[in-house]
Amino acid sequence: MNKFFQKYLAFVLVYVLALLPVLNWVRLESLSLRFVNLSATMTSLGQLTGLVGMTLFSISLLLSGRFRFLDSWFFGLNRVYDQHHKIGAIAFILLLFHPLLLAFRYLTFSVRSAALFLLGNDLSVVYGVIALLLMILLMVLTFYIKLKYPHWKISHKFMVLVFVFAILHSFFIYSDIARDPWLRFYILALAILGLLVGTYRAFFNKYINRDYDYIVKAVTPLSSNTVSIKLEPQGRALSFQAGQFVFVRFKSRGLSTESHPFSICSGPEEPVVKSLGDYTEKLTKLQPGELASVEGPFGKFSYRQAVHKQQIWLAGGVGITPFVSMAKDLNKSGHKVDLYYCVNEQAEAVLLKELMEIAKDNKNFRVFAWCSNDKGRINVEAIVYSSGDVLNKDIFLCGPEPFMVGLRQQFLKLKVPKQQIHWERFNFL
Amino acid sequence: MKKFVTIALFIFWAVFTAVLTAGLVFYQNQQQQLVGGNNLAVPTAGQASKEANTKTQLVLDVAEIGKHKTLSDCWLIIGGKVYNVSTYLSQHPGGAGTIEPYCGQEATNAFQTKDIGRPHSSFASDLLKNYYVGNLNQAINQAAPAATGGSQAQTPAKTPAAAPSSQTAPTSASGNQTPITLNMTELAKHNSSKDCWLLISGKIYNVTSFLFAHPGGAGTITPYCGQEATRAFQTKDIGRPHSGSAVSMLASYYVGNLNQTTTQQQVQTNIQNTNAVQPAARGFEDD
Numbered sequence: 001m002n003k004f005f006q007k008y009l010a011f012v013l014v015y016v017l018a019l020l021p022v023l024n025w026v027r028l029e030s031l032s033l034r035f036v037n038l039s040a041t042m043t044s045l046g047q048l049t050g051l052v053g054m055t056l057f058s059i060s061l062l063l064s065g066r067f068r069f070l071d072s073w074f075f076g077l078n079r080v081y082d083q084h085h086k087i088g089a090i091a092f093i094l095l096l097f098h099p100l101l102l103a104f105r106y107l108t109f110s111v112r113s114a115a116l117f118l119l120g121n122d123l124s125v126v127y128g129v130i131a132l133l134l135m136i137l138l139m140v141l142t143f144y145i146k147l148k149y150p151h152w153k154i155s156h157k158f159m160v161l162v163f164v165f166a167i168l169h170s171f172f173i174y175s176d177i178a179r180d181p182w183l184r185f186y187i188l189a190l191a192i193l194g195l196l197v198g199t200y201r202a203f204f205n206k207y208i209n210r211d212y213d214y215i216v217k218a219v220t221p222l223s224s225n226t227v228s229i230k231l232e233p234q235g236r237a238l239s240f241q242a243g244q245f246v247f248v249r250f251k252s253r254g255l256s257t258e259s260h261p262f263s264i265c266s267g268p269e270e271p272v273v274k275s276l277g278d279y280t281e282k283l284t285k286l287q288p289g290e291l292a293s294v295e296g297p298f299g300k301f302s303y304r305q306a307v308h309k310q311q312i313w314l315a316g317g318v319g320i321t322p323f324v325s326m327a328k329d330l331n332k333s334g335h336k337v338d339l340y341y342c343v344n345e346q347a348e349a350v351l352l353k354e355l356m357e358i359a360k361d362n363k364n365f366r367v368f369a370w371c372s373n374d375k376g377r378i379n380v381e382a383i384v385y386s387s388g389d390v391l392n393k394d395i396f397l398c399g400p401e402p403f404m405v406g407l408r409q410q411f412l413k414l415k416v417p418k419q420q421i422h423w424e425r426f427n428f429l
Numbered sequence: 430m431k432k433f434v435t436i437a438l439f440i441f442w443a444v445f446t447a448v449l450t451a452g453l454v455f456y457q458n459q460q461q462q463l464v465g466g467n468n469l470a471v472p473t474a475g476q477a478s479k480e481a482n483t484k485t486q487l488v489l490d491v492a493e494i495g496k497h498k499t500l501s502d503c504w505l506i507i508g509g510k511v512y513n514v515s516t517y518l519s520q521h522p523g524g525a526g527t528i529e530p531y532c533g534q535e536a537t538n539a540f541q542t543k544d545i546g547r548p549h550s551s552f553a554s555d556l557l558k559n560y561y562v563g564n565l566n567q568a569i570n571q572a573a574p575a576a577t578g579g580s581q582a583q584t585p586a587k588t589p590a591a592a593p594s595s596q597t598a599p600t601s602a603s604g605n606q607t608p609i610t611l612n613m614t615e616l617a618k619h620n621s622s623k624d625c626w627l628l629i630s631g632k633i634y635n636v637t638s639f640l641f642a643h644p645g646g647a648g649t650i651t652p653y654c655g656q657e658a659t660r661a662f663q664t665k666d667i668g669r670p671h672s673g674s675a676v677s678m679l680a681s682y683y684v685g686n687l688n689q690t691t692t693q694q695q696v697q698t699n700i701q702n703t704n705a706v707q708p709a710a711r712g713f714e715d716d
Contacts (some may be wrong), residue, residue, distance in 0.1 A: 036649060036665065039647070039648025040648070085430070089430045089434055092434060093437040096437045097440075097441070100445070103444075105647070107448070108622070108651065110452075111448060113452075116452065121555070122555060124551045125551075139434065
């Protein structure tokens, strides 16, 4: 129960934060007046969408902070980012309807007044129009135009600018925020926090941080999209649990100064990180001796948090990386684990050899390779066939979204309790 | 989530484009109608001579504005535009007294700084638009000669809520001394959001300039424009009465009693007088 409470506390907190201004808005004026007729109702809904949209926008920025405490509150940074996406998208939808609902009142006069209103009939409205149009542009880039990650990341930084205009709009416009000191203070506090966090994350994190300094020892390409980088600490060393990941920023010419997520693939003694995607190609040009700053560790994907010591690990393609780290950590803990390494074809299973080595020394750790080109997609029947009973085992999933969702549903169908199924998305950004 | 975002984006752009397009087209049509109706600021020579009998041109120069320097007839120049704020004076949160020294004069700086170095709210600026008469040095058509009709100039209906235009009665072309009877027929003429009279407890009120400021939205009042609205006012259509301050506010829009015979000029004076005597009933921040 306590764990359940903990698990949902952060989620509840987010929605309470968003709901508080609504309650205050209700207190400000009687609802019968606010919803007395169609025109007033539209105006009221317009005010609400603005109020809640702005609150959620602030919260979304707060969640973009990549703070360690958020990682533990939300049980994993990927869940923080999930919420960041979800809340950001809800805020965006609400803010899209905000001007439309408010324009209704003008429409009862004339279409022209509504048109003028939508274009900004006052400086404070113009701020809002600029913010919304810019937000639309950035959201279109996010949702529909698949930019390469580094380009998208730069584009997404402009959200802070959107937010600045949104704040100007909120505080210069005549509204309940202007009228009620409590609401004013609340929205302002949340907005300033959001702005600070957003600005820090987008622009200043590079210069002000508590990252760990590391030096590149060796760079080994494992396949066309996987590279293993061995790092050595300079001064403070990161302490992490097997299964966690870090963000690394390489201080090398020819590489962007943005940080990228890396899985830790080694035992706790010396971090070896592995990366994927088109960034990998550039990483192969890294030279030993170059500097790296490491932020983290993040993630709550650990076999130690499981209910049972008998476990099934399921990796889809590149999702194998956290399991390598966990496998190396296994020896001393008395766990009994079956790892299924699912790839399309044998050549993609770049870490299979390494895993086989580990399995050789640990009779409680078995590795099954599964190539879907030969055997079709892996399913629960195949797992039950090799591993026997699954009901009293913890299931760990890491891989592409459809892979995890599909398998999770199959396990639930077999009545495996929810809390025994753990998953982590690999490409969560 | 992407699905919802897509739907929301689609609705947004559909409505946004529709309103903008319609708004622009509508405006162009309106412009053309205005040209046809000779209501535009500078009529062509032919039109001007044709209309010379009934309408004279009024040039909004400094001298003309200087004539409107009293509490009951107060024009201001703000940012190169001329505003007739006579009917608003009593509602000014800072009191009519703060505006009075500027009547008939340039008041840009006073409006922008409130004489205390702080600007008015955007709501106040919006409200000001309701009292727009014309641009400085612009020639506008006047419904009746200034000498006989006092000071109410016809406004070139620029904003949708251009209140002053309604305060000059639509029959003004025939002269301000024409007797009019405030009967149901007359009341019914003022039935739009641009010219809205209400009959409440046997009294007629011109609430045009208030429509936009109504906390319940203008839409709650407009269905009653040109009609009996006693019950609607007393119950707000939801069975609850208006506040005392709302009742006293209403008084400032008084035109006359039902079936009272009066003149255009009297109607104007009534509006202005009641405004001038009324204590500041409402502030900007009431909405």
